Amino acid sequence: MTRSLAQSLRTLTRDCIDQYRHGGLGAVVKRALYFLFDPRRPLIRKELSSWGNREQLRPDPGIHGTPGLVTVIIPVYDRVSELRESVDSVLSQTYRYFELLLITDGSPPETLHVVEQYAGHPQVRIFHFSDNSGTAVRGRNVGICEARGEFVAFQDSDDIAEPGRLAESVSALQETQADIVYGGWRARVEVPRQGVEAYDAEVFLPRPFSIKDLFRNNRICHGSVMMRKVVFGDIGMYKPHMRFREDHELWLRAAYYGYRFHTVSKVLxxxxIHNSNNTLNFILDDTDWYRLMLSEYKVRGPLL
Known part of the structure; x- marks a missing residue:
């Protein structure tokens, strides 16, 4: 009886949260749904406390993905030579059980030509959008929805994965039972960027953080992160309303809901570093971003 009730609550919660995220509901109704049906509120946890542990509060098994499989997501706009190097760095990983999703975003012909060169690769899937959305959020969210893997990793189209990136991350997730792992990075300074204090080949290793620390300054390198796909089923995906540093907001949301982070003390x-990329947004202290995030949460809540 308890298990049946718990399953019904899970289904109701998932359906309501899905409507909360994507439906055309007013703000008052959305806030009411968030209060009543957030699967991580103490009220729901108390009702299910006799049923089992934290794992059973997660969505149904379909959202978990194929065990051991990694989905790497690269949103693409207008790179050419950098894109080739980025894609090849993923295809050359020592950990071979992965799929690579390339999502174009109103890309010019020369970029599409590079992408299509990988169309016949058995581990590559390609998705095209003819219009440009202006950010990488749509591409990442489409990749999450299409991901078949238990684990999801992201990479910008001009960055390069170290050969052992996937292997180190999968090992950390499996050995520690963490939900999200992140590692170190090495700078390749092509054009010095104002406000960024990094020299060529400089190494930045990760360190643990508190939620308070994370709110003040995001030290998580987006291109080093790997996380369990099931996390998105609980907390949602990247927020389109966050016009920049959307990854920073996602890490804060995951920490808010109690998901476990773990550091990999290696360069992944x-x-x-050049004038046209946004890869170092996690270093810059931007007052506008804090104002945007606080207003976003006030209007929509942390689940939308």
Whole structure:
């Protein structure tokens, strides 16, 4: 009886949260749904406390993905030579059980030509959008929805994965039972960028953080992160309303809901530093971003 009730609550919660995220509901109704049906509120946890542990509060098994499989997501706009190097760095990983999703975003012909060169690769899937959305959020969210893997990793189209990136991350997730792992990165300075204090080949290793620390300054390198797909089923995906540093907001949301982070004390990725990229947004202290995030949560809540 308890298990049946718990399953019904899970189904109701999932359906309501899905409507909360994507439906055309007013703000008052959305806030009411968030209060009543957030699967991580103490009320729901108390009702299910006799049923089992934290794992059983997660969505149904379909959202978990294929065990051991890694989905790497690269949103693509207008790179050419950098894109080839980025894609090849994923295809050359020592950990071979992965799929690579390339999502174009109103890309010019020369970029599409590069992408299509990988169309016949058995581990590559390609998705095209003819219009440009202006950010990488749509591409990442489409990749999450299409991901078949138990684990999801992200990479910008101009960054380079170290050969052992996937192997180190999968090992950390499996050995520690963490939900999200992140590692170090090495700078490749092509054009010095104002406000970024990094020299060529400089190494930045990760360190643990508190939620308070994370709110003040995001030290998580997006291109070094791997996380369990099931996390998105609980907390949602990247927020389109966050016009920049959307990854920073996602890490805060995951920490807010109690998901476990773990550091990998090795360099997992190489970040290019030049004037046209946004890879170092996690270093810059931007007052506008804090104002945007606080207003976003006030209007929509942390689940939308």
């Amino acid at each position: 990725t190489i970040l290019r």
